[in-house]
Amino acid sequence: MCRPLKAPHNDVIALSSVPSNFTQSVLGAGSTEEKGENARLSSFVGAMAIADLVKTTLGPKGMDKILQSMSRGREVTVTNDGATILKSVHVDNPAARVLVDISKTQDDEVGDGTTSVVVLAGELLREAEALVGQKIHPAIIIAGYREAAEAAQRRLQAISLDHSGDEVAFRADLVNIARTTLSSKILTSDKDHFAELAVDAVLRLRGSGNMDAIQVIKRVGGTLRESYLDEGFILEKAVGIGQPRRVENAKILVANTPMDTDKIKIYGARVRVDGIDKVASIEAAEKDKMKQKVEAILAHGANCFTNRQLIYNYPEQLFADAGVMAIEHLDFDGTERLALVTGGEIVSTFDDPTRVKLGECKLIEEIMIGNERMIHFSGCKLGEACTIVLRGASQHVLDEGERSLHDALCVLVQTVKDSRVVYGGGWTETQMSLVVDDLAAKTPGKRSLAMEAFARALRALPTIICDNAGLDSADIVSRLRAAHAAAPDACRAGIDIEKGTVGDMQELGIFESYKAKNSALMSATEATEMILRVDDIIKAAPRQRQG
Ligand SMILES: Nc1ncnc2c1ncn2[C@@H]1O[C@H](COP(=O)(O)OP(=O)(O)OP(=O)(O)O)[C@@H](O)[C@H]1O
Ligand SMILES: [Mg+2]
Known part of the structure; x- marks a missing residue:
């Protein structure tokens, strides 16, 4: 006969009399544990530090970073790409690792938006930290964030544009997306040239999405403008x-x-x-x-x-x-x-x-x-085969050029698969933040505070883009918000970086892929939720070898 698995009742009573520091002896020698508030705080701090690291690279006027390897070659990489920066830093903080991972996933899935996803998650956590400080339980924040994210996602879907039926308009969308992606990168001065080049290469794939058919060759010499697309291999x-x-x-x-x-x-x-x-x-x-x-x-x-x-x-x-x-x-x-x-x-x-x-x-x-x-x-x-020959003054320029081009090619391949597009320059974030604010106004209870926080985190993205460009972010973002609130469905206002004001995104041709925005929104929310749930960090030392 099988014996019941459940322990007898009197065992439970015996456990309750165990002293409170008992867990220390449960964990092996050298292991550490952070509990409750401490654990949460160390997660928040780690994740925000990682987000702050890449924050200054966001947007068309974002700064680049130099990464220098400490190993023998002392190899130097100059880059603006969030995923590349985060991949090369070694982080010990577990919550920071989560953000590094979402950035990598964004890179693998869509190629672009790797900085935005980390910055958004960082802002969501910054807001959550303030709410926790006001004694709001993480479970309530999570519930509020989740509802807010769903509302934002619905809005994003509703405002996305789809021109897949019209070949000419769709090609124009693709060129605009490529220009927007490239505008924050080294190729920005020649973005028109490279946007055409990337769109031609991707349209050759005829929807197969097989990026292996596009080969990139880098040759030092000449200028970036002399780069060209070659049919064949x-x-x-x-x-x-x-x-x-x-x-x-x-x-x-x-x-x-x-x-x-x-x-x-x-x-x-x-x-x-x-x-x-x-x-x-x-x-x-x-x-x-x-x-x-x-x-x-x-x-x-x-x-x-x-x-x-x-x-x-x-x-x-x-x-x-x-x-x-x-x-x-x-x-x-x-x-x-x-x-x-x-x-x-x-x-x-x-x-x-x-x-x-x-x-x-x-x-x-x-x-x-x-x-x-x-x-x-x-x-x-394979008629799809083509080669992009990149020319440039130095190997660093070529490497960063290739990374930027890769971003653009990935986004374009994804857009060919899912043809929906949205305006960039803070347009989507403002639209989403408005519906979330609306939802907060209609929601009774503390969850509404979390929703308001979510809307603020969304608006932080255009704020950071303006700050990085040396513009008056408070003025521009509030004007952006007012413009959208006045006519939510017809408004096409976003940040005009060059003029330093609010501009028409359709006229400026600043487009982004719906998929990139959607996946950044969802991954950032999920990562934040995951980090918020943590109330215990246990670091176990590796077991010592015997003998
Ligand atoms: N010309 C522009 N004017 C205003 N905003 C722009 C312009 N070009 C791009 N943006 C905005 O900049 C943001 C993208 O910045 P950036 O490319 O630096 O980061 P990312 O795409 O999140 O990450 P990464 O490119 O490093 O993977 C988007 O929100 C986009 O709408
Ligand atoms: Mg980008």
Whole structure:
């Protein structure tokens, strides 16, 4: 018979007589525990510190940060991207880690809005801290925040615009979104150029959303404006000696195979021969093996052979004799991308040509970018394939340029999937804050205080954007609020950063993706809720090894 799992009643009575510091002895040696108010305070402080760290980078006039690695290379990164900054700082505070994670998730999901999400969560926590100070229980704050977030989300949905039916208007939306995303980044001075470039690249994907088909090549030299979009695929490699420099109607065998049977690979291996002619015969036998391999490869009928590994001189010569272009030592990324865009498969055995799928493209030729030779594959089987060649004065500029472009490409791919857009420049935040204020006015009880706090946190975003631009935030944000309150449905007012006033977002072309805004709102609320629920932080030391 099974014994009941429940402990007998008298055990419970025995536990209640345990002294209050009992938990200390439950936790292993070296473990620490923060309880109640202390735990909450340390969460608030940690999370707000992280939000303050990236706060100054928010908006088109936000500042950049220099990140310097303390390890040997002392590598320097100059960036404005919230996710990049947060990824590179090591934080010990658990609540701060939560914010770092939401920023990373935002980066993976939509690519943009990685600063906004952390700043919003920080502001929500700052407001919550004040409410806790007024002796409002976290559970009430959470309930109020949740209702407020739902109302804000409903409003966001209602005010989003969708032009997916009209191709021209939708393209204009995409260009505007790209310009807005790029306007807070290094590419801002050439944002029109890069916005067109990013939209062209994304529209080539025809909705597949496969960003791997867009390759970004960075080459130091020239200026950012000289960057361009190239149809096809570019490989940063050179053609082997004596081989054709141009191949039309190419059939490409993408391989990952060792060609070096001419080396005795086992170090220290000794081959004893009784005459110099035998050495020659070993060499001949090895050469013969290589020749057989090259013949097996040639039997596939490809006129271009690319290998992940080295090809070496003798096989290279054999390929040259057969009129086949051979390209050696591709990197992993290059090999996989080439296989993807030409529709081929990566091959490592060559016994049965019928089972091998060759890649195809119309033309392979050598080109020059800056003063470097590269190989250009055009008319690829995967018509989506394209390459963005970034030029710039230094590697740091190029790296930040690539990150910014990546943000724009990600947002555009998401917008092609979900075509809804909203105005930027504090428009959505003001709209949402108004409905939340409305809800607070109609809600009896302390929850309404939490809702008011939520609306204030939303308005903090346009305030910070103005502050970062050196504008009078109190004046602009209050005017923005008044304009929206006067005509909530028809108002298109947002911050005009250049003039330092309130401007028409439609005319200024400041658009953002609905998905980015929605996910920032929801992630920030969820993270805040999670942090608010904490009343105990236990840090357990790793168990000591015995013996
Ligand atoms: N020209 C502009 N005028 C006014 N506001 C703008 C303009 N361009 C962008 N914004 C606003 O700036 C905010 C975005 O700033 P920013 O790009 O620095 O941060 P993010 O997108 O949250 O994070 P990140 O780009 O680092 O991932 C948005 O709220 C957007 O509406
Ligand atoms: Mg941005």
